Amino acid sequence: MMQESHIVDKIKKSYKYDIVFGTHTLHKFAQDLYKVLVNRKRIDDIVNIDGEIIEGLPIKRESKIKAQVTIMNGCNNFCSYCIVPYVRGRERSRASKDILKEIEGLAKEGYKEITLLGQNVNSYMVVENEKAKKEGTYVESEINTFAKLLIEINKIKGIEKIRFISPHPKDFTDDVIDAIANCEKVSKLVHLPLQSGSTAVLKQMNRKYTKQQYLDLVEKMKNRIPEVKFSTDIIVGFPGETEEDFEDTLDVVKKVDFEQIFMFIYSRRKGTPGDRMENQIPEEIKHKRFDRLKELYEKQMAINNKSYIGKVEKILVEGYSKNNENLLTGRTDSNKVVVFEGKKEEIGKVETIKIVSEHMWYLKGHK
Ligand code: SF4
Structure with missing residues (x-):
């Protein structure tokens, strides 16, 4: 939120403060605090740039068993409902050696489960690789793709389970599907954000895949990884969503049979194209559709839960x-x-x- 100028203005007008800082200057907090204490002056430290990758910052972890590890920051996708690309900047990936060092350290401390984090984990290093290819510095043998990273983490002794969120369906390449299939520690639950089952709404959302492409990807993964299961995110009531569009979403839910669905009622985010769209859906319709989706999901979940008995x-x-x-x-x-x-x-x-x-x-x- 502190990378959104209208929120910064509101905070500054509404509160007494010593430091205002955004996500890109988080690593300077100790320095900023020191300056405030010494100079007794307020500090505004918000930079509207893509931000750097800062290594070695201390991390407070809640669990001693499960840890989250960021592998990339930012996003280049500009889905029309999402503020992330405007506030977190462009995609940039951490070097694989730093990620592996962090996970090896976690394994030594006794951590067993790692969740790799990124706005778009399966485009790990894509930007950097394109740049390296243009400059002639690309080295094929380096750990420079998401699939290769999964394979390397899978080798780390002590780690029992590897999960990742969130991939983008459009970037789900075959090498990643193979890595999930071949790496025994990589969870076979794939989080595959759908957002809408309607090709027309997906286009408005700027998601860059159609209903059929999504279903084909699910089918491909089911064929390659027999035990694969899916979880997803769905937004109900995006501007322009018709009854027919919504039924397409229900249709995909019926066909894929998700293990988990994170359901959201569309809410406008200032500064996004979705917020500027004129055909907003009335709240009452959004809520009714949400309830219908929830009902379907709960029915499926009840059947699904029963299938675990005896396993x-x-x-x-x-x-x-x-x-x-x-x-x-x-x-x-x-x-x-x-x-x-x-x-x-x-x-x-x-x-x-x-x-x-x-x-x-x-x-x-x-x-
Ligand atoms: S929804 Fe995800 S992929 Fe789309 S713009 Fe936001 S962070 Fe990027």
């Missing part, structure tokens, strides 16, 4: 259940929460659990 799953034990401190909890490869009886010593280990019952938001199991 044996490898579960990385994350700790005690929030709702029952006598039970341990972890997740299936497909990210379903599982609770079961166990001992403290099992936390951080991978246990084999048989699923015995299902509940809306979790499964129960035993060893």
Whole structure:
């Protein structure tokens, strides 16, 4: 938000402050704070540039078992509902040696699960590679694609599970599909943001794929990775979305049978093309469509949950259940929460659990 000038203006007018800084100057916070304390002067440190990759900043991690690792920042896609490209700048990837060093360090500290983060993880190094090719400095053997990065992380001893969010369907290349298939530690739950099932709405959203291309990609992955499952993001009520368009979204949901759907009602973001579109959908219609999607999702989820009963799953034990401190909890490869009886010593280990019952938001199991 601090990279959006109208919000900065509002903050400055509304509050007393010492420092205002944005995401691109986060790494200078200690210096800025020092200057404020010494000079007793306010500091505005917001730069509207693409930002640099800053290595070595300390990271406070909540869990001792699961860690998130940023592999790239920024986005070049300009989906018409999204503010990210305007505030986080253009895509830039961290060097693979720095990412691998960080993950090796995490493995040594006992971390077991890594989630690779980026606005568009599967275009990791694409910009840098294009530039290197133009300059004649491209080296084929380097770890310079998302697929190669997955393969290298898969080799790190101690790491048990690798997840990543979020890829873009248009950038899902065959080498990445092969890497998911071949790397045993890479989760077979692929988060594949749909946003809308209507080709017309996708065009308005500037997503650069059609309904059919999305379905073809899902089919291709199902053929290549038999155990693959999908989760997704869907926006309901984007400007211009007709009843027919919305039904296309329901159609894709029925066909793909997602494990998880993160559903959003479209809300306008100042500064985006979507906000300037005239054909905004009335709130009442958006909410009704949202409820219909939720109903379908919950029906599918109930059937899906039942299919887990009797299955044996490898579960990385994350700790005690929030709702029952006598039970341990972890997740299936497909990210379903599982609770079961166990001992403290099992936390951080991978246990084999048989699923015995299902509940809306979790499964129960035993060893
Ligand atoms: S939705 Fe994702 S891919 Fe699209 S502009 Fe925003 S960050 Fe980029």
